[in-house]
Amino acid sequence: MLKNTFLNLLATCSNDNSFNILLWQEIEEHYTSKKRHYHTLEHLENLLFQLTPIRTKISSWNTILFTLFYHDSIYSSLKSNNEEKSAELAYKRMNQLSVPKEIIDNCYAQILATKSHKNSEDLDTNYFTDADLSILGQDWEVYTQYYKNVRKEYALYPNLVYNSGRKKALQHFLTMENIFKTEYFYQKFEETARKNIQREIELL
Known part of the structure; x- marks a missing residue:
């Protein structure tokens, strides 16, 4: 489903099927890196699952999709500039695809917004960053697997260092007054997210 969604997206602006497939392979290679345990294709699938039901609420679905596929394309637990590097890669690839400038600029901004998840004046951005945090409000069993996978991505750090940073x-x-900025995601996940987070803090 992810591959088809990505290729259908690229087909809206590119007739070069060979190049489009190369870009998918690049995405796949990034998100299936052995160093990744949470920031994977499964994470992208969850985002698509969360956002598809509210597609009609989103002004630019194509922008959201480009953001979805590229927002964690560059990821290293040792770096603090992952969002910037991911946004730069998206910018480069979208220019190669001759994507309209407005979509490129908005996608770039949306990827950078995942660094802080702050409230944005752009509603589409809020929908995306809320979806990006939706794992926080899942059932405890799913949330437990999530925080264990995050820990694996930071395996280089000893517990003393990791636990302190994670708690912070x-x-x-x-x-935060609201973890989720949109009414849709707030109603769906806020209460459970706060319980999950508190529970994890107590376990650290």
């Missing part, structure tokens, strides 16, 4: 990140979410 989780507590940041709890200090």
Whole structure:
């Protein structure tokens, strides 16, 4: 489903099927890296699953899809500029595809927005960053697998270092007035997300 969605997206602006397939292979290679345990194709599938039911609420579905596929294309637990590098790759590829400038610029901004997940004046961006955080509000069994996978991605760090950083990140979410910025995702996930986060903090 992901591959077809990506290739259908590229077909809206490119007739070069060989190049389009190369771009899919690049996406697949990034998200199936052995160093990844959470930022994988499964994460992209979940995003697509969360966003598809509200497609009619989204102003530019194609922008959202480009953002979805590229937002974690560059990822290293040792780096703090993953979003910037991912946005740069998206910008480069979309220019090669002759994607309209407005979509390129909006996609670039949306990818950068996943760094802080702050409220945006752009509703599409809020829908995307909310979907990106939707894992926080899943059932405890799913959430448990999520935080274990995140820990695997930071396996280089000892518990003392990791637990301190993880607690700080989780507590940041709890200090937010709303974790989810859109009414749709707030109603769906806010309450469970706060319970999950608090529970994980207690386990650290």
